[in-house]
Amino acid sequence: GESVGLHLPTLSVQEGDNSIINCAYSNSASDYFIWYKQESGKGPQFIIDIRSNMDKRQGQRVTVLLNKTVKHLSLQIAATQPGDSAVYFCAEKKSSGDKLTFGTGTRLAVRP
């Protein structure tokens, strides 16, 4: 049958608009979260991280929000640019170990 994984969720935004990419994580014991950006044919690139004792962290044009109550993580990109087009992954780390578990990814498509 067809693989769900080949059809990543896609977010299409107009250049200049803000983007919000969401991620539901699985483990309430996770204490560290990271967002990565992956362009076609390249390895994942670190964007921003957040510890579980925080609910918001800002970087350059990016903000990560963490809602531990509903186990939800979001990445906000301000003034989205064509160069932001990529697949975005969230990753979580359980407090009991060092392994990162990645989500399935969201494709961001920026319309000119």
Add this chain to the structure above:
Amino acid sequence: GAGVSQSPSNKVTEKGKDVELRCDPISGHTALYWYRQSLGQGLEFLIYFQGNSAPDKSGLPSDRFSAERTGGSVSTLTIQRTQQEDSAVYLCASSLGKPVSGNTIYFGEGSWLTVV
């Protein structure tokens, strides 16, 4: 080098052959990870090395897969008797230490393995 270096960047091998994939982490990084990414999929954890501690091998999919890290630096991932389902991108990553805020985990560009 400035980043995580992986070789070969592309490898086509026949089913049943063994392959070795190499990772040179960033100098001074004690933590090293191997992940696998199939086409259009997320990243699947394989193995994690941290300093002199015993590696976390919990993600290796079968006993055909093994990895070592010599001298706390270079790592080699070996896949024996390759199968077509082993076709994927194998990604290596490294960080200064344990995965905490401030110890950014940097990925290499990956080794694309195709088993025919």
